[in-house]
Amino acid sequence: MSKFEQMEPGRAAREQKYRRFKPIPVRLLAPNFITLLALCSGVTAIRMATESRYELAVAAIIFAIVLDALDGRVARLLKGTSKFGAELDSLADFVNFGVAPAMLIYLWSLQSLKSIGWIVCLVLAICCAARLARFNVALDDPDKPAWQAGFFKGVPAPAGAGLALLPMYLGFLGLVDGQTFAPAILLYTGVVGFLMISSIPTFSGKGSGERIRRDLVLPMMLITVLFVSLLVSFPWAMLTGLAVLYIGSLPVGYWRHQKLAAQHELEQIEEHDDKRDEESEPKHLARKKTKSE
Secondary structure: OOHHHHOOHHHHHHHHHHHHOOOOOHHHHHHHHHHHHHHHHHHHHHHHHHOOOHHHHHHHHHHHHHHHHHHHHHHHHHOOOOHHHHHHHHHHHHHHHHHHHHHHHHHHOHHHHOHHHHHHHHHHHHHHHHHHHHHHHHOOOOOOOHHHHHEEEOOOHHHHHHHHOHHHHHHHOOOOOOOOOHHHHHHHHHHHHHHHHOOOEEEOOOOOOOOOOHHHHHHHHHHHHHHHHHHHHOHHHHHHHHHHHHHHHHHHHHHHHHHHHHHHHHHHHHHHHHHHHHHHHHHHHHHHHHHHO
16 A cells, blocks of 8 residues: 555645645746746747848847856756756757747848758758757766866857858948848858867867956956947947857867867876786786796
8 A cells, every 4th residue: 555545535635736736946947937038039039030120130149149158057056957957948049049040041141042042041950950969968978088078069059050140240230231142141051050060179168157266356347348338339240250259269179179189098098008017017026926936
């Protein structure tokens, strides 16, 4: 007889009701609220694009990128990480950084190329989905070396969305016309999709920003205020500069990854040689003792 069957009927019902409606700490919900807000921002970007309000649409995706950077940090800060939150974040990222940018680029430029333009936008969304799926699988890899925590494999989805929108930043600055440069934008969009599913190592930046030296607190605050002020005053120029800087960081990240990989391999070889020497030393001493006898 189960525990609930041994109880009085009324008491068993109350116990089951309490278990079903057990209060959940707010710290577990706060990161999910941020994720849902980011999802609303991404879906709103699609609506703004259909109304030809492209600047607001791009701003909504940038806002979603900022929220995506916050929800994980808030979850770790509040110790509110959960499997549900991770799945919700992945689904929201696909909409915000796969579907929404593809729709914006198509409506702003690539619809002039008709079917081929739509196919490339589909490729961008599919690459984003594949990149997120690979990222989720890599989280469960227990054999991943510690030094690889500072790198992603391929361009992450938020950065990929920011890069894909670079032609639109240039368009808002009056440097690029979406219809005239549609073939070049088509090729560029395909390259961004490839970067997301590629194995090119890129800086993750996950460990940065968690601890700051005391003497750097005030300079960091001033730099942050200056950066936000410039971003609000000159959004498209700043976003263009950030996208160009990120593209420039790709070869640097690859070089750094290769250097650390070679160093790790050398350490593994040295460790293996040390173990082999330790294992062979007793046998050598035993043979030497036998000869002396």
